Amino acid sequence: MMRIIGAMLALLLAAKGALAQEGWGNLDALLLGNLSTTGSMEASYWMPDSPDPAQARVSLGIAYVHIPGSAGSVALGAGVFRQTAQGWQLSTPVYNLFGHEPRAPQFQNGQLQLLTTMPGPGEPRCCPTQEAMWRIDLTTGQAQRLY
Numbered sequence: 001m002m003r004i005i006g007a008m009l010a011l012l013l014a015a016k017g018a019l020a021q022e023g024w025g026n027l028d029a030l031l032l033g034n035l036s037t038t039g040s041m042e043a044s045y046w047m048p049d050s051p052d053p054a055q056a057r058v059s060l061g062i063a064y065v066h067i068p069g070s071a072g073s074v075a076l077g078a079g080v081f082r083q084t085a086q087g088w089q090l091s092t093p094v095y096n097l098f099g100h101e102p103r104a105p106q107f108q109n110g111q112l113q114l115l116t117t118m119p120g121p122g123e124p125r126c127c128p129t130q131e132a133m134w135r136i137d138l139t140t141g142q143a144q145r146l147y
Contacts, residue, residue: 023053025087027061034090035063035077042066042074047105047114057083058138060094060112062102073125080138092141099132112136113146 024046031044043064048056059081064074078094099116106113113135120130133146 027088030081030088031061031063034081035061035079036065037075037077038065038068040066045102047102047112049107058091058107059083059088060102060105060114060136061090062097064100078143080136080141092139094136094141094143096145097134097136097143098145099134100128107138110138112138 027046028041028044031046032039032041035041035044041063045062046059047062048059050056061079061081063077065077067073067075076097076099078097080091080094081088082091097116099118101117102114104113104115113133116132116134117128118130118132119125119128123129134143135146136143
């Protein structure tokens with residue numbers, strides 16, 4: 001159990017540190033204001049179409065928000081953000097995306113594919129191991145699980 005907590009803390013610190021990178025602006029405020037229903041986040045991810053803030057035009061933002069009254073459960077809030085003359089703006093919420101540890105984003109033809117980790121058959125919610133591939137339509141925000 002302590003290993004799981006330690007890994008989660010390391011993941012949270014890495015995600016928070018990634019949001020503070022120079023050139024992106026205040027991503028914490030952007031994600032909190034658009035994706036958090038409670039005004040706080042347990043973890044967050046920013047997945048732009050380019051690692052260079054000057055070249056990025058679209059990004060997936062994800063916020064894991066604690067569910068009030070639960071014993072550590074989180075809800076996933078996600079949205080497609082677009083770079084505008086006024087900065088990054090929420091373009092559309094993302095629907096039906098699930099899982100933890102989003103990774104390996106690939107942008108192509110108006111869509112984004114990424115991996116998350118989900119509970120496999122018979123696994124407890126605390127310890128998911130199954131990899132899930134998702135495709136997100138960047139215009140409508142609809143997520144579809146591919147496997």
